[in-house]
Amino acid sequence: MILDNHPFQTNKRGHLEIGGMDSMELANKYGTPLYVYDVSMIRENCRAFVNTFKELDIKAEVAYASKAFSSIAMLQVVKQEGLSLDVVSEGELYTALQADFPVEKIHMHGNNKSLSELEMAISHDIGCIVIDNFLEIEMIENLLKKYNKTIDVLMRVTPGIESKTHKYIMTGNEDSKFGFNLQNGQAQEAFHLLHNHKSIRFKGLHCHIGSQIFETGSFVMATKVLFEHIAIWNEQDGFVPEVLNLGGGFGIRYTGEDSPLSLHTFVEELVQSVQYHASDLNIPLPEIWVEPGRAIVGNAGITLYTIGAVKNIPEIRNYISVDGGMTDNLRPALYGATYEAVLANKADYKPVNTTSVAGKACESGDMLIWDLPIPEVDNGDILAVFSTGAYGYSMANHYNRIPKAAVVFVENGNDTLVVRRETYKDVVKNDLSYSEEKIEM
Numbered sequence: 001m002i003l004d005n006h007p008f009q010t011n012k013r014g015h016l017e018i019g020g021m022d023s024m025e026l027a028n029k030y031g032t033p034l035y036v037y038d039v040s041m042i043r044e045n046c047r048a049f050v051n052t053f054k055e056l057d058i059k060a061e062v063a064y065a066s067k068a069f070s071s072i073a074m075l076q077v078v079k080q081e082g083l084s085l086d087v088v089s090e091g092e093l094y095t096a097l098q099a100d101f102p103v104e105k106i107h108m109h110g111n112n113k114s115l116s117e118l119e120m121a122i123s124h125d126i127g128c129i130v131i132d133n134f135l136e137i138e139m140i141e142n143l144l145k146k147y148n149k150t151i152d153v154l155m156r157v158t159p160g161i162e163s164k165t166h167k168y169i170m171t172g173n174e175d176s177k178f179g180f181n182l183q184n185g186q187a188q189e190a191f192h193l194l195h196n197h198k199s200i201r202f203k204g205l206h207c208h209i210g211s212q213i214f215e216t217g218s219f220v221m222a223t224k225v226l227f228e229h230i231a232i233w234n235e236q237d238g239f240v241p242e243v244l245n246l247g248g249g250f251g252i253r254y255t256g257e258d259s260p261l262s263l264h265t266f267v268e269e270l271v272q273s274v275q276y277h278a279s280d281l282n283i284p285l286p287e288i289w290v291e292p293g294r295a296i297v298g299n300a301g302i303t304l305y306t307i308g309a310v311k312n313i314p315e316i317r318n319y320i321s322v323d324g325g326m327t328d329n330l331r332p333a334l335y336g337a338t339y340e341a342v343l344a345n346k347a348d349y350k351p352v353n354t355t356s357v358a359g360k361a362c363e364s365g366d367m368l369i370w371d372l373p374i375p376e377v378d379n380g381d382i383l384a385v386f387s388t389g390a391y392g393y394s395m396a397n398h399y400n401r402i403p404k405a406a407v408v409f410v411e412n413g414n415d416t417l418v419v420r421r422e423t424y425k426d427v428v429k430n431d432l433s434y435s436e437e438k439i440e441m
């Protein structure tokens with residue numbers, strides 16, 4: 001049964017339950033498509049990361065990668081759980097400031113940070129900037145002079161590792177737009193600009209090899225490559241990193257085919273590898289920082305859709321269409337990502353057919369799920385797609401002028417609307433008219 005692959009159950013009415021709430025009641029109350037998050041699951045995921053490092057007695061910092069899902073309410077939960085925060089744009093930083101997130105716990109990323117983004121970060125005294133390129137070093141130097149400030153930074157490097165994931169979400173390979181290349185000398189050049197800098201406090205290295213990764217081998221390999229360079233810089237310049245940030249990328253289960261490692265195993269193997277190299281080099285163990293996004297929110301979210309048109313093409317395929325699709329979940333269209341779903345009102349029914357779930361956007365590629373085992377479908381049935389908590393709402397778009405869906409948090413049987421559904425007024429709110437008089441002028 002598909003339901004067995006996911007951390008949800010049915011209630012007495014046979015309806016899918018989330019956070020102690022009947023998902024059908026949520027669909028009726030808020031309409032569909034609807035993103036629903038079980039907040040206690042988000043909290044558990046945050047705590048699991050923090051506690052795993054604690055159990056291993058390792059000085060660590062866990063920063064939630066807010067690109068996975070950023071909203072004021074979400075960042076308030078992250079703040080309540082005491083995590084740090086990774087932002088990659090002015091918009092994400094702005095959201096963090098609106099959520100009153102402690103600035104000293106915010107880290108800023110980005111492969112093309114603008115002057116105004118850096119100025120916002122520096123003027124608000126955020127905790128750390130992860131430097132990606134030479135232009136950024138120059139802009140940070142100028143801004144620190146202007147504000148007469150100093151700031152902590154990490155240097156992002158690409159170790160030349162091809163992690164086992166989709167090409168579009170690999171980031172540690174040599175041919176990457178992210179970070180300073182370790183192999184071709186650029187990282188070495190940047191290191192010399194940053195090491196012993198007067199106002200840029202160079203704390204250490206950052207490396208993120210990709211996303212939705214199920215094995216530790218590529219992390220261990222990346223750590224080895226980082227330490228080869230740390231060893232050279234240690235010998236030449238006495239460099240001792242205070243921090244090693246190994247990024248995010250911890251894979252989650254989308255379907256029964258996915259078997260993520262336990263968090264404990266994952267973290268333990270990363271820690272052991274850093275410990276091994278630090279002791280080999282005879283330097284103190286650096287603080288280990290990580291930046292999980294998907295692993296914090298992915299499994300905690302589901303999306304509810306109303307099923308509309310049903311189309312059977314004999315001997316070819318059965319289709320059901322839902323009232324959302326690539327506008328609220330771009331991942332299948334972008335990466336061929338796979339998902340599982342059940343009918344929220346028949347969650348414990350046995351499947352009798354196979355059907356493919358189409359979105360409503362005007363694209364043949366707008367398919368949410370291919371060949372899903374499903375019970376008999378009736379008008380008004382609600383489809384619940386699992387594991388949509390990461391990179392769903394955050395990559396939502398307005399294609400076909402479809403308004404963005406609402407987000408509801410549920411916790412201990414209480415539901416709270418945390419992002420309003422967009423209206424058609426919202427969709428045209430930035431449009432200005434172009435009158436005939438202008439053409440005549």
Ligand SMILES: Cc1ncc(COP(=O)(O)O)c(C=O)c1O
Nearest residue numbers: 065208211248249291292293294
């Ligand atoms: C620098 C950086 N850190 C963290 C993450 C979060 O990744 P994930 O959601 O896979 O944990 C990403 C996204 O891939 C990233 O680019």
Ligand SMILES: N[C@@H](CCCC[NH3+])C(=O)O
Nearest residue numbers: 067169211212331390391
């Ligand atoms: N958006 C991607 C992950 C990329 C994360 C940022 N480097 C996904 O949905 O899987």
